[in-house]
Amino acid sequence: MKLPLCCCVLLVLLLTPSFCHGGNILVFPAEGSHWINMDILLQALHSRGHSLTVLRSTKSWYIKEHAPHYKSFTVPVERSIDEKFISKTVADFLQFERGALPLTSFLFSSVGVIGVFFEAHSAVCELVSAVLDDAALMKTLNESKFDLVLTDPCWGGGAILAKYLNLPLVYNVRWLTPMEAHFSIAPSPLSYVPVTGSGNTDRMTFLQRVKNVILYLVTYTQNDVLAKQIYQPTCDKYLGPDHDFNQIKTDADIWLMRSDFVFDYPRPTMPNVVYMGGFQCKPAKPLPEHLEEFVQSSGEHGFIILSLGTFINELPDDLANEIAAAFAKLPQKVIWRYKGKRPASLGNNTLVVDWMPQNDLLGHPKIKLFVAHGGTNGVQETLYHGVPVVGLPLFFDQYDNLLRLQERGGAKILSVSTVEKDDSFLKAIQEVLTEPSYRMNMQRLSRLHRDQQVKPMDKALFWIEFVMRHKGAAHLKAQSYNMSWFSYHSVDVVLFLTAAVLLVTLTSFMFIRCLFRAVCKHKVKYE
Numbered sequence: 438m439k440l441p442l443c444c445c446v447l448l449v450l451l452l453t454p455s456f457c458h459g460g461n462i463l464v465f466p467a468e469g470s471h472w473i474n475m476d477i478l479l480q481a482l483h484s485r486g487h488s489l490t491v492l493r494s495t496k497s498w499y500i501k502e503h504a505p506h507y508k509s510f511t512v513p514v515e516r517s518i519d520e521k522f523i524s525k526t527v528a529d530f531l532q533f534e535r536g537a538l539p540l541t542s543f544l545f546s547s548v549g550v551i552g553v554f555f556e557a558h559s560a561v562c563e564l565v566s567a568v569l570d571d572a573a574l575m576k577t578l579n580e581s582k583f584d585l586v587l588t589d590p591c592w593g594g595g596a597i598l599a600k601y602l603n604l605p606l607v608y609n610v611r612w613l614t615p616m617e618a619h620f621s622i623a624p625s626p627l628s629y630v631p632v633t634g635s636g637n638t639d640r641m642t643f644l645q646r647v648k649n650v651i652l653y654l655v656t657y658t659q660n661d662v663l664a665k666q667i668y669q670p671t672c673d674k675y676l677g678p679d680h681d682f683n684q685i686k687t688d689a690d691i692w693l694m695r696s697d698f699v700f701d702y703p704r705p706t707m708p709n710v711v712y713m714g715g716f717q718c719k720p721a722k723p724l725p726e727h728l729e730e731f732v733q734s735s736g737e738h739g740f741i742i743l744s745l746g747t748f749i750n751e752l753p754d755d756l757a758n759e760i761a762a763a764f765a766k767l768p769q770k771v772i773w774r775y776k777g778k779r780p781a782s783l784g785n786n787t788l789v790v791d792w793m794p795q796n797d798l799l800g801h802p803k804i805k806l807f808v809a810h811g812g813t814n815g816v817q818e819t820l821y822h823g824v825p826v827v828g829l830p831l832f833f834d835q836y837d838n839l840l841r842l843q844e845r846g847g848a849k850i851l852s853v854s855t856v857e858k859d860d861s862f863l864k865a866i867q868e869v870l871t872e873p874s875y876r877m878n879m880q881r882l883s884r885l886h887r888d889q890q891v892k893p894m895d896k897a898l899f900w901i902e903f904v905m906r907h908k909g910a911a912h913l914k915a916q917s918y919n920m921s922w923f924s925y926h927s928v929d930v931v932l933f934l935t936a937a938v939l940l941v942t943l944t945s946f947m948f949i950r951c952l953f954r955a956v957c958k959h960k961v962k963y964e
Contacts, residue, residue: 721800751777823883
């Protein structure tokens with residue numbers, strides 16, 4: 438029996454909501470490598486039917502204006518954290534690191550970057566102001582009926598925007614302004630939780646714990662004092678003086694943490710923290726023909742790749758020549774992502790490229806070693822594929838990331854200042870290539886990392902959609918976010934109890950004293 442056309446149409450309309458639940462997401466991203474992993478998450482959200490709108494500045498160099506999986510609004514700004522700013526900052530770091538002593542390096546990385554910190558976050562405030570002052574843009578955003586704001590909290594702008602629009606907030610996070618995000622939301626005992634930049638593990642000596650506390654105080658000052666000084670005027674202007682930036686930035690519904698406990702050290706956490714370390718990793722795809730031909734020509738020796746990340750496109754000539762000369766002495770083939778001047782000592786076994794499919798190369802059967810700077814994305818990919826590492830950390834969290842692999846027996850770390858001394862770079866590569874334990878340990882870590890009930894990307898997508906379905910996740914937020922430091926640490930309770938004990942003790946003492954005097958006086962009279 439045939440149904441009338443109107444009944445068929447009605448049936449389709451009734452059934453459609455049961456499988457079509459696309460949300461509307463506003464994205465306030467960060468540039469560079471942070472955008473690379475954010476974009477992977479956006480592509481996955483788009484594939485599930487969600488609509489994505491990205492806010493970018495006119496000075497964005499990684500975030501493209503046009504893309505098939507999102508639409509964008511480009512906001513005009515006078516200054517930004519652009520490629521020129523990043524390149525200069527990185528060059529200054531690299532120049533300092535090559536001649537620095539351990540103590541001066543520690544002081545520079547913790548205190549000497551305060552000027553850069555101010556400039557970068559001030560630029561983010563200007564971008565937020567440009568968005569909120571654009572009446573036409575704000576009218577469009579308000580009419581778009583977004584379900585949530587997705588942002589990277591290494592900058593504070595996304596949290597302010599979410600608060601202004603009164604939307605749930607989801608973080609794609611590892612850093613909260615300058616501090617590793619756990620320190621702002623979870624109990625973090627400094628006796629075994631190392632501060633990023635300390636170079637400590639979770640097993641610290643007394644002096645290392647002293648260093649850990651000092652660095653925590655420095656980063657706490659940057660995070661809770663300096664950052665507030667920069668962002669609070671913006672909060673006061675657009676949200677009102679009763680909104681504290683330090684509370685706004687920790688008020689996210691879900692924290693999608695780009696880490697896991699195969700990579701990181703065990704530590705206390707919170708119910709609204711979702712671990713998705715390695716969410717961007719996936720099985721290797723076939724290489725382009727010219728790269729496949731090159732790696733196959735390596736024979737039984739295999740090949741090595743070198744990448745120093747998004748921000749390092751070139752090195753000082755003498756350093757680049759030292760690295761190239763070391764590679765030339767190896768039987769392996771080498772693929773080096775490098776945009777600088779071609780090193781004079783470059784060997785015939787080394788292929789220099791502007792870009793490489795890093796994940797696909799790490800998953801190739803002939804890969805032997807990854808020479809890496811220690812960025813989070815690269816560390817997670819090499820962990821996923823089980824490839825041993827020689828690390829050349831340059832700045833920020835890179836040494837600490839590589840240290841986690843070295844402590845587990847999968848990597849060897851060199852400082853940039855020692856690369857040119859006594860063939861140390863060549864010796865480190867040869868050690869990792871010839872000692873089987875490095876590969877065995879990395880493959881063991883890879884098995885642990887992959888052995889999960891739910892894939893990291895699936896966890897991330899579920900919790901983003903959870904926030905959209907339930908208009909937030911307030912039931913997962915601890916009350917600690919709204920407490921002052923002295924209430925959180927029960928300082929007021931300790932002081933009250935101390936005062937009470939002192940009062941009881943003093944009262945008892947006075948009572949005993951008076952009683953003793955009365956007894957003595959009565960005794961004297963009796964005699």
